[in-house]
Amino acid sequence: MSAVEKTVPETAPTKATTEEVTRQAERYAVPLVDIYEEEDKLVVLADLPGVKKDGLSIQVEQGILTLDGRVQRDTPGRVLVREFTLTPFFRQFRITEAIDADKIRASLKNGVLRLELPKAEEAKPRKIPVET
Amino acid sequence: MVVWDPFRELERLRQEMDRIFEGVLPSRGWALEFMPGVSARRYPRVNVAEQNDQFIVEALAPGVDPETLDVTVKDNLVTLSGEKKAPGGVKPEAFHRNERAAGRFVRTVELPADVDAGNVKAVYSDGILQVVLPKAEEAKPRKISIEVG
Missing domain, CATH: 4.10.810 (Virus Scaffolding Protein; Chain A)
Structure with a gap:
């Protein structure tokens, strides 16, 4: 089984149906990610263009990794051609592998978040010597 | 033929x-x-804006190696190119997700008027490339004073 699974609300968090549509100012974008496994850790790379360090929140709680990025900028001036709009980013993953939460490292560079999630001791591959 | x-x-x-x-x-x-x-x-997606006597082109290009970024300007054409590298040394079977596209890109954007190629400024920050291009002298709006005869 894969160590990373989709959790239910992978797109926008559901909003109360009673909420006024006009008040629904925020739309969320799902950041594209690469997730790969190294021997002793999981690495998550997420494209978060326009997000600065203070606009980013990362949480790991009960096996769910949450990425939430806020964007504070827009193209200045009178826009003649618009192909993108920067919206807040939101995405969640379920991580089934045991992670050593204290040793998680995150860095943000060129609009890409790199998260290193070290595997907990018991989840690391162990070499078992075979006796003859 | x-x-x-x-x-x-x-x-x-x-x-x-x-x-x-x-x-x-x-x-x-x-x-x-x-x-x-x-x-x-x-790719990349771009926004083109006009502000005072300049055009602003912004391209959404996270994860591009700044060394590979290149902006060239001729008349009213601005060409953006660069390379987004894939994570190196990862075996295909080690990926749980592989959604981020990688590779070289080139894109040419046509502006509504000629620009002054000598005074173009480009900044890459937070994965967004912003190019500020002042309009060429002859493309700027000119105020013509009217003589009353």
Whole structure:
């Protein structure tokens, strides 16, 4: 089984149906990610263009990794051609592998978040010597 | 002599399709994602704006090695190119997700007027490339004083 699974609300968090549509100012974008496994850790790379360090929140709680990025900028001036709009980013993953939460490292560079999630001791591959 | 080239025919057909859909799509930025033919060839996505006597081109290009970024300007054309590298040394079977596209890109954007190529400034920050291009002298609006006779 894969160590990373989709959790239910992978797109926008559901909003109360009673909420006024006009008040629904925020739309969320799902950041594209690469997730790969190294021997002793999981690495998550997420494209978060326009997000600065203070606009980013990362949480790991009960096996769910949450990425939430806020964007504070827009193209200045009178826009003649618009192909993108920067919206807040939101995405969640379920991580089934045991992670050593204290040793998680995150860095943000060129609009890409790199998260290193070290595997907990018991989840690391162990070499078992075979006796003859 | 004209040699029939199926690839050229396909390209022509695709351009034709792009042209048809371009007018139909309600808001381009959004809908492009669902049109593989259109979106696939338009990387990075750009916004073009006008502010005072300059144009501002912003390209959404996270994770591009700044060393590979290149901006060239001629008349009213600005060409952006660069390379987004894939994570190195990862075996295909080690990936749980591999959604981020990688590779070289080149895109040329046409501006409504000529720009002063000598005074173009480009900044890459937070994965967004911003190019500020002052309009060429002859493209700037000019105030003509009217003599009353």
